[in-house]
Amino acid sequence: MLKGIKMAEKLNSSTYLLGMYDNYGLVKETKKEYDSAFYYFNKSLSMKKKIRDKVVYYLRAYHPTQPIAEGILTPEKSKRKNSGSDYAILNKGDTIYGKRYRSVFNRYNIIRFRTDTGKIKLPLKDVKEIYSKNKTSWVYLSPCDNRWEEYTVYLKGNVSYLWNGGPHNTYCSDMLVINNEIYPIDKHHFSDKVWGILSKCPEFEEKYKAYYNEHKDKKLFWRTRKDVKKWMEMIRFYNANCG
């Protein structure tokens, strides 16, 4: 190890030296030579600080055959001017901070972020959650047209209420998420399936049975603000009293 360290020191190769000092510190720690261990750990840390070693990596690493993003990503929230409070959580668990922006050539299946290390394009299918303009959105494969869509989260809990921003007369514009499964609100109020799940809670069933019986056969061609308000009230009640 020392031979390697000496060589790297001679070449002034800071990238390799960082790891070498760290590893050598660990060797010293194993030997219970704590003073030496501290010396090498400290040396490695001060070098890291000096070159501002951020954990910068390519997303390419997670998809060896198919790069899912272009550019370099910073997993830490940056304090530079380009970084905003927006973020995207990927399906792999990483979070990308930056400022979301929309291009003139906007494509529905791609979201764009401006980070302090450059611009980045992310395919929607690889993103789990987006936070932008004080709103949280979740990404799901739309059951209607089989494409990835962003749904804004209006209520979050055991039952979550999402809306994709489209007109309320289209199927799949509103959705419920229960135990990570999606249930589109179709041309009925709550579907029998959804009602079946929610009515397992006796308090909920008692309170809204009359409403369900009244509306179960009615078809909806345009959801009014009143409908949405009622659903949100029901979901809020369920989240507060059931589950």
Add this chain to the structure above:
Amino acid sequence: MIYFYQGKYDLSRKYFFNAINVYEEIELFEPAANLYSLYGYSLRERY
């Protein structure tokens, strides 16, 4: 590294030093230094 994890330490050592020789021949001293360091570190894992 694969031989190392298989417990075939002699073969592992052989290929480590082969790699180091190749790096030194083509004058890539940084990776060579890294390999020396890694070899030393792998001894720590062994004992």
